[in-house]
Amino acid sequence: MTTDEILDELERRFPNAHCELLHRNVFELIVAVVLSAQTTDEAVNKITPALFEAFPTPQALANADIKEIEQKIRRIGLYRNKARSIQALAKAIAEKNGEVPSAMNELTALAGVGRKTANVVRSVWFDIPSFAVDTHVERIAKRLGLAKVYDNVETVEEKLKRKIKRERWNRAHHLFIFFGRYSCTARNPQCEGCAFASFCKKDKLAAYKEQQKIKSL
Ligand code: SF4
Numbered sequence: 650m651t652t653d654e655i656l657d658e659l660e661r662r663f664p665n666a667h668c669e670l671l672h673r674n675v676f677e678l679i680v681a682v683v684l685s686a687q688t689t690d691e692a693v694n695k696i697t698p699a700l701f702e703a704f705p706t707p708q709a710l711a712n713a714d715i716k717e718i719e720q721k722i723r724r725i726g727l728y729r730n731k732a733r734s735i736q737a738l739a740k741a742i743a744e745k746n747g748e749v750p751s752a753m754n755e756l757t758a759l760a761g762v763g764r765k766t767a768n769v770v771r772s773v774w775f776d777i778p779s780f781a782v783d784t785h786v787e788r789i790a791k792r793l794g795l796a797k798v799y800d801n802v803e804t805v806e807e808k809l810k811r812k813i814k815r816e817r818w819n820r821a822h823h824l825f826i827f828f829g830r831y832s833c834t835a836r837n838p839q840c841e842g843c844a845f846a847s848f849c850k851k852d853k854l855a856a857y858k859e860q861q862k863i864k865s866l
Contacts, residue, residue, distance in 0.1 A: 650848065652812050655793060658844050659824040662832070666823035668773045670694065675749040675774045676742060677701055679759075680710070680735050682766045688725045696722050707747050710739035734761035751775040765802075768822075778818045782806045785829025786822060791854050792833060793845055798857040 650658075659666075669690040672678035677697065685693045700721045704710040710718070718732040725731065737760035742749055749770065750756055756767035768781035782790070782802045786809075790796040795812055796805040813821050832839050840846055 650845070652795065653814070653817075655795075655845065656813070656817055656821055656824060659828055660820070663824055663827040666820070666827040668769070668823065671697055673701075675770065676707055676739075676747070678774050679742075679749055679762070679766065679770050680738065682769050683734055683738060683761050684722065684725060684731055686731075687727065692725050696724055704739075707739040707742040710736060711743045737761055749774075751777060764806075768806075772819045772822060776819065778815045779822075780806050780809050780813075780818045781822055782809070783826065784835075786825045788835060788854070789825040789829045789833055792849050792851050794848055794850050798850065798854045 668678075670678065670681040670685060671694045672681050680700075681693055681697055684697070700718075703717070703721060704713050713736065715732055715736060718736060719728055722728045722732055722735075741759045750759075751771060751774075753764075753767055753771065756762050756770060757764060765781050765783055768779040771777040772779040772781060780786075782805050787796075787802060787805050790805050790809055791798050791800070796808045800808065809821070810818065829835075833843070838851065840849070840851070843849070
């Protein structure tokens with residue numbers, strides 16, 4: 650199957666694939682992406698409306714009492730660290746007159762913003778072709794053989810960008826996430842009838858992960 654055929658199949662299955670993090674502007678998006686580290690979009694969506702109601706601007710979040718921020722986000726994991734991260738980020742944005750930049754180097758220069766967060770913001774908000782590699786994208790890329798099981802996230806991103814047409818990067822990112830979230834899940838993928846079963850590397854990836862686990866003991 651070519652990468653175009655893989656994407657066509659995913660488009661057929663997930664025509665509504667989109668960014669599921671609730672946001673009304675780019676500031677809300679970048680904060681939501683930072684909050685989503687190691688938790689689900691669903692969990693983040695439960696806390697962000699009240700957070701942005703209380704602190705609607707970078708300035709407001711930057712000047713907030715840290716305890717109040719913690720209180721608003723305490724239902725997600727790592728909330729103390731995340732409260733500090735989003736406040737530092739809000740301060741950095743406030744210093745730029747409240748504007749979130751679109752250039753990769755400027756985004757990753759902001760406190761708490763890594764390459765993945767920057768790629769999501771560039772793709773979802775600015776519509777700049779980008780490929781954010783999160784846990785779903787990495788797993789799907791490896792199961793579909795678009796990257797090697799041992800590749801790190803930077804290499805996965807590089808390979809996906811090389812193998813997928815630039816004009817499809819932004820859609821492909823959402824399609825991989827929907828496929829990974831709702832079908833090809835980490836623990837119990839729904840393999841029956843999967844169009845990719847004949848070349849799927851699920852077992853190879855699982856064996857590699859097991860090997861890594863044993864090595865780290
Ligand atoms: S066969 Fe299963 S593990 Fe492989 S791509 Fe399809 S759903 Fe995912």
